[in-house]
Amino acid sequence: MSAPHIPILRQGRVHKSLDVQTVNRLGSEEPAAEISFACSDMIKYDLLKMGEARAKLKAMKSADLVEITKKAGEIFLNDDLPIGVDGAMQSPEDYVLSLASTSGLPHSLIRMNMKRLGGIFGQIEDIFRGLTRGLDWEVIDKGYGEQGGAPVSYSATTNELAVILPSNSPAVNALWIPSIAMKVPVLLKPGREEPWTPWRVIQAFIKAGCPPEAFSLYPTQHDGSGAIIRRAGRVMLFGDDSTVKQYEHDPRVEVHGTGYSKFLIGEDEIENWRDYIDTLVESVSANSGRSCICTSTIVVPKYGDEIARAVAEKVAEIKPLAQDDPEAKLSGFANPKFAEWINAAVEEGIKAGGATDVTAEFREGERFQERDGMNYLQPTIVRVNSFDQELAIREFLFPFASVVECPQAEMIDRIGPSLVVTAVTKDVDWINRLFDCPHIDRLNIGNVPTNRIQWNQPHEGNLFEFLYTRRSFQIAAIA
């Protein structure tokens, strides 16, 4: 298949830009896609008209949109869908190959993410119920109704959910998929190397019967992203700690930042630490360690050295393999410089003292590897002597975790903000304290990998509460 042209979608309408950029297959000069770029003022103009797109969805019944969403999931997973502007079609396998060619992700990880995304479509009712605490869809259709015997009314806070998507993880598209059933159109800015997933999800929705007007897709430069962030009614974006800080007081903007997810073993369970090694390995290395829900710090009251060695020995088995190797679990870097920067940061942390790369003993070769024209970082477990060591609480785009010893009584005070915490314990007092801890977003008690999440609970914010606001209302009887 020749490189498709991914156009701009303006409320579903195809716009082929005169500003076209080519994304090459990683490690080659061969084009994988031509991408139409939108100018920022065009996006500003279109944002003014998003009310029309919202009206299209509002006119539909939620029940129909739920069915469309479920159907779209099946289509996304199984059907050939249009790709680009020239009438070409993309099979699910083509999608895997295209995404692999620009993102560096192994095929096996893409298929895993695909399955995960497919699940989101299928679970739409469960997700809505979870996020709304059991609200009847009809309340969204009618604008008001009852919930648990109390009167409720919800109105949309925005005409669009804008999402500035990253290039490194197709699964993040899960975050916006429920928005359609909630009758809020989406405006997506794809990552430069990853137009594939948002495009395919959109095409699946359209094929399933959703109005095309509900979808806007704007590949754009930095100023275009800025226009979206400043102008859209609700914005989701992905960034580092500084981005999170920049928007912490802006209720329109929800930043998905670093997770600093942690795996804690309590004093009551530490003697059984060998039972949790497989869970730890999955938590650290799933999705090539790229997710904010992957464990980046393992906190134990003792046996730090032993646990670090046991995890290191297993993660060291994860090696750079050919992208199409079914066993491949490690992703290359789309931007080869990233691997160099990250490796340098890890090395610097080790040189600072108080940290040992335990994986070095088990893995083949250096952490930094080149293969098939791509740069890789091999999994790394670092044993640190305290929470103050600079690698103790760090998160990188590859399977990386520190192991730190800390008395159980001090753990909650030392872990800091954590998107996911898994605590292996049966100690009820400690469990109660963990539930009370304000800087843990998602809490797993017991032997649950940090990367396994249920979408019917809030994830870095509650999508329904982001898109809808509850108002008080009274309706007098008409005389």
Added chain:
Amino acid sequence: MSADEAKAKLDEQVREIIQWHFSEETGCPFWLDWKKEAGWDPREEVKGYDDIIKFPHFQDEWLRDEKNERFVPNAYKYRPFNVFETGGTTGLPKQRVGWDDYKHDYEQFSDTLSDEFFPKGGNWIMVGPTGPRRLRLAVEHLANFRGGSCYHVDLDPRWVKRLIGRKELDQVERYQAHVMAQAVEIIKHRDISCIFTTPKLLASIGERISIPDHGIKGCFCGGTSMTPEYVRFLQEEVLENRAQFVPTYGNTLMGLAVSIPEELPEKNYSVTYYAPQPRAVLRIVDPEKTEVTKEYGEYGRVELTTLTKEFFMPRFLERDEAIRREPHAKYPWDGVGDVRPFGAMTKTVIEGVY
């Protein structure tokens, strides 16, 4: 005019201007002193445009460091001059003296405008940098020359650049909204048929009102580079294809290089500008070896030579790069296409902000 005739006219202009600026009676102290130091007399050695290469590149710092009086030709010694400033954000700005050049330049430009889209007698509005800029007087003169009056809404680009440098983008938007509010009020309540503004401000006005619905038929735009996609957006969506978009390229030191707006759609909105020869010449040079002119179709740095009795400026290297384009039947000399900030592909440049 044929290409040969245009070349002959340019060579004649070069001889006349060199004679003027390097003669004691008419020349200015700056160039007369330069001649003494250089040890050669341009009047003897420069016989046409091709010999301009014998001059070094004009340094725009001279326009800040030298007193303005040193650029006053002796022939104009007793006439008070206008002072026009170029961009700048800090310190003493660069200044150029002038008398009637802006009138000549804009009268010449007026001849290129369509009476259908820029009706004679129609009023104008200028939304953009006024203050010490040549543009402020020039646009008003253009309006007057075509029989209309001109309204003005000011914008201080130096402040905008500072805000952007400090990443205060919300403030930029607020300031823009403040400027827009004033412009929209005037457009709504006065009879205006033509507008001069910058691309960003034009788009911003169009966000608030339908520009053609308010009687505007023509938009003369300048100030920043524009991608073909952006030009198309302005013509088709902001002006709704009902008013004509006329992009120009120019500055205080040159005058106006014009485009051919009626050909934009067939050229896929790639804009080619033609300098107001023989008063100014644009050449696309190899940035590493500036005596070499780039081939047609190649990007290079823009070099400007200004050749008027008021101002002689040889081989000034603009902060832009562009594609060298073939001459056009209307303008039988080289054009410069798809202008963008010099080094735009390798560094971030604050440009196109207002």
